[in-house]
Amino acid sequence: MRNNIVAGNWKMHKDLKETKELIEGIKKGLNNSEKGTSRVIVATSFVSLTTAVDAIKESIIEVAAQNIHQENAGAFTGEVAASMVKSSGVGVVILGHSERRTYFGESNALLSKKVKQALANDLEVIFCFGELLEHRKENKHFSIVEEQLKEGLFNLSAQDFGNIVLAYEPVWAIGTGETATPEQAQEMHAFIRNVLAKKYGEEVANTISILYGGSVKPNNAKEIFSKPDVDGGLIGGASLQAEDFVAIANSF
Ligand code: PEP
Numbered sequence: 692m693r694n695n696i697v698a699g700n701w702k703m704h705k706d707l708k709e710t711k712e713l714i715e716g717i718k719k720g721l722n723n724s725e726k727g728t729s730r731v732i733v734a735t736s737f738v739s740l741t742t743a744v745d746a747i748k749e750s751i752i753e754v755a756a757q758n759i760h761q762e763n764a765g766a767f768t769g770e771v772a773a774s775m776v777k778s779s780g781v782g783v784v785i786l787g788h789s790e791r792r793t794y795f796g797e798s799n800a801l802l803s804k805k806v807k808q809a810l811a812n813d814l815e816v817i818f819c820f821g822e823l824l825e826h827r828k829e830n831k832h833f834s835i836v837e838e839q840l841k842e843g844l845f846n847l848s849a850q851d852f853g854n855i856v857l858a859y860e861p862v863w864a865i866g867t868g869e870t871a872t873p874e875q876a877q878e879m880h881a882f883i884r885n886v887l888a889k890k891y892g893e894e895v896a897n898t899i900s901i902l903y904g905g906s907v908k909p910n911n912a913k914e915i916f917s918k919p920d921v922d923g924g925l926i927g928g929a930s931l932q933a934e935d936f937v938a939i940a941n942s943f
Contacts, residue, residue: 693900695916696856696923697940698732698755698817699930700785700904701739710739714746716933721751724941730923731940732817733930734785737771744780755783755817758791761804763812773812784809785925787819787843789862799842806844810851817856817925818844819904824863832861836879837886849891857901858925859883864905866927873914873921876903880920909935912942 705713714733721731734755735743743754760770776784786805791797797805802818809816820839822832836859844855859879864871871879880901888896903915904925915921923943929935 693898693922694729695943696730696732696900696902697926697936697942698730698734698783698785698856698858698902698923699926699936700734700757700788701736701930702757702790702927703736704931705735705739707739707742710735710742711746713931713933714743714750714752717752717936718747718750720933720937721940724937732783734783734817737776740776740779740781753783754781755785756781756814757785757788759784759786759805759809759814761801761808763808773808773814777812777814781814783815783817785817785819785858787839789819789821789860789865793862799839802843803846806847806855810847810854815854815856817858817902819858819860819925821860821862821865821905827861827863832879833882836883840883840886845890849895852887852891852895852899855899857883857899858904859901860904860925866906868906870906870908870911870915871903873918876915876921877918880918884920907939909938909942912939916942 732753732755734757756776759773760767763772763774787802806816822835826832826835861871884896900922902923902925903921907924907926908929
């Protein structure tokens, strides 16, 4: 069976003190609740990773990075290697977020290299992808998503694919307050699982967690997560408040 996952993408928010405080708040909230997701992940800035790793001790929370460089070492001033992330006690990295694609020009081809580097360093990957509003208006959203998957991931073996979590994030819903309807999310997630099944077979397709991302909040998470092919969420804005994030994690 696949895992239910709620992952918070803190983006460029929270200094060291705030990192500790937010994790303490999430821990407290999760401890006081009876249910919840099987996995809860927080993706902090590089600077906060070791502080976060320390703060999550004795909890179910895991820490993720938000990026890595495609090479494992070298003269790349200002960059961070997968091996460095791994050595800080982190086991997960987010790759392909739309902000990285848009503001830093990350292409499917580059992301494919980053994914390989992450896996070579024993990092699990949360791979983000999703269409722009104009794609959806032109009814190209399925073909765009299929292309992102094929070009970013489909050179992996079925075994390597076991270390991938997918995060479908329609770009028009990220940070906009506009959410895909639960039906739109389910329709796309079922499509994605079908694309996976064609490439890797039903068994692999049925074990891969597919998260939805895009303005998930405590008041809409339950309905979105209730859809059969939605296995949780990647949460931006609402992951910055412990109370909201815990409420979302408890929405299954
Ligand atoms: C995100 O940045 O991945 C995201 C889903 O953001 P938000 O929840 O704020 O839309």
